[in-house]
Amino acid sequence: MTTSTVAAGAAQSYSYTRPSGLDEGLLGLSTSGGTTSDGPRAHPHFFSGVLTQAAPAAAALLGLADVAQTRYHQPRPTSFRDPVVTCGGDRLRMESFSACGGVYARLDVLEPALDGDVHERGTTNVDVNGPLREALARVGGSDPLHLAVGAEELAVTTLDGAVVEKKVPLPDRWLRGFAEVQVITAGFDPRGELAGPDAVRFLRSLPKRAREALWVVPAGRTLRVSPRPAPGAVCLAGPDRLRTLLPLLRFARALRVYGPPVTAGSGPVSSVWELELPGMRYVLTLSPRHSRGFSGEGAVLDALTTDEAAGDADLVGALLSFEPRVDPDLLSERSGLTLERTRAALTQLGTSGRVGFDTAEAAFFHRELPYDSTRVAALNPRLRSAQALVEGDAVRFVGDSTAIVRTDGGDREVRFDGDRVTCTCPWWYDHRGERGPCKHVLAARMVRRAADATAETTAEAVR
Incomplete structure (x- = not known):
């Protein structure tokens, strides 16, 4: 079975060797290939077992699907989108x-909530559609939730039977979004934390809609909403975009917020x-804004123009093996690169979606998106x-610090x-660098780096 072909540059499509089936209690999951720690596999099987916290896991999966x-921007009906799943061992x-690209959602199911077998470490994408949502909605606190993750399916089994979901094409803008989020959030710090009951009161008190970005600042045991930024504040652009948190509040143990330094x-x-x-x-x-998707933020552009980091990324990338927490010091030792170059290589790997960033642990994690990673540069018009x-x-x-860039619209x-x-x-003039460099700055940096590299090579030859 083969997925329908889609327009070039809009998404990737996948083929299946056979449909999934349930035969005499055995659930067979059809796969179309995936990436594991041992390389590509035609029919990988990542995980099978039980989610020990059934009700919160089901509710969180529904939130991810929502x-x-x-x-969120200019709401209108849209089709189901397929999440990316990475098995990192523990x-x-x-x-x-989100369909508008302005909200990134992640569910980390940690070791205390897992009971099963890891067959492979790796990454795949999965479809979450109507039948799966209906199955998840029926999961109660005492229902067992059995989970199997393969190359192209996420299977959830309850006492009522089995639902198997098939993979569909993943939009290109998701790749750009994955890359942007990793680069942006790697510079975030914890800004506030609320215990479960306080988190419930705060989230339920937020306005359903706000035309302008709000700011949240710590205030004793709670968080206070302000119309203006202040040091230590976290931006809240579009409080309605937090609404998938509300059904999870009955399970909440704490709420934490993260953001960059502000004045x-x-x-x-952006905020986490x-x-x-x-x-x-x-x-x-x-x-940063209700109307802005991550794919156009431009945070990755400088990293994409750096030849040294690109070369180092090939070396560092070969040493990754789907670690749930990447240790830059260990990678530096294993690669022979300085710690600074190792971190730059991880940023470069993030621009192609090969690593993400977990603000809770302030650490990178390895994943391999189901994409041709070389496409990320081609996807960026700037x-x-x-x-x-x-x-x-x-x-x-025209000097050490000034460049003139000739364009059709003038110099x-x-x-x-x-x-x-x-x-x-x-x-x-419109963005003041808040959405990454413009094409003229990028071009000037490329020329400057090339000139610096030539000068360095010449100096080496003279010595």
Whole structure:
């Protein structure tokens, strides 16, 4: 059986060798291939066993499914989307994006909530559709929840029978979103924590809708909502985007929030909202604005233009084996790279979706998305435009810190001032660097790095 073909560049499609079936109590899961710690497998089987916390696990899976089919900006009906599942040995991570691309959701099912066998470590994507949602909704506190994860199915069995879900194409914008979220959240710190009862009161008190971004600041044993940013605050852009947390509140043990450093003059930024459940964590990451998806944030663009990090990423990537928590110090020792270059390589791997970032543990984790990882650069129009400017000799430096970039709309001036770079183009004027560098800055950086590399090579030859 083969999935229907989709437009090039919109998604990837997959083939199945046979349909899944249930025969004399044996559930056979049809797979279309996946990535494991031993490499690609035609018919991998990642996990089979029991989720020991049935009710919260079922509710959290429904929350993940709700995010995947919701378009928070300009709501309209949308089809079901398929989460990505990674088996890391002591845990299962299930990830998805909203249909609008502005909310990233992840369910981490940790060792205390798992009882079963890990057959392989690896990553696959799974479909969550209507029949599965109905099955999950019937799971009660005493029902056993048996779970099998293969290359293309997530199977949930309750006392009422079995439901097997088949994989469907994964949108390209999810790859860009995965890459952006990892780079953005790697710079976040814990900003506040509430115990279960306090978390319930706070989340239920939030306004259902807010036109402008709100800010949340610690206030004693609770969090206080403010219309303005302040040091230590966390941005809350679109409180309605947290609504999938509400059905989970009866299981909540704690709520934690994470964000980047902000000042009184900061604009809207992304934030992470983590609900601790028995043996698992349900995490939502929100984009800076209700109307913005992560795929256009541009946080990965600088990493994509760095040749050294790209080469180091090949070396570091070969040493990964679906670790649930990547240790940069150990990777540095094994690779022979400095710790700084190892961390840069992990960032580069994140730009192709090969590592994610867990704010709860302040650590990277390894996954392999079901994509051709080389597509991430081709999917970014700003990077493509910058490369075209470089290839067209449109960049000319008029000093150590100033470049003139020739475009059809006129010359743009790019200025370097330490770590800060500015441009005279309309994009830079509108966003001031908050959505990543413009194509002119990217092109100037590429030319500057190439010139620096040539100078270094020449100096080495002279020595």
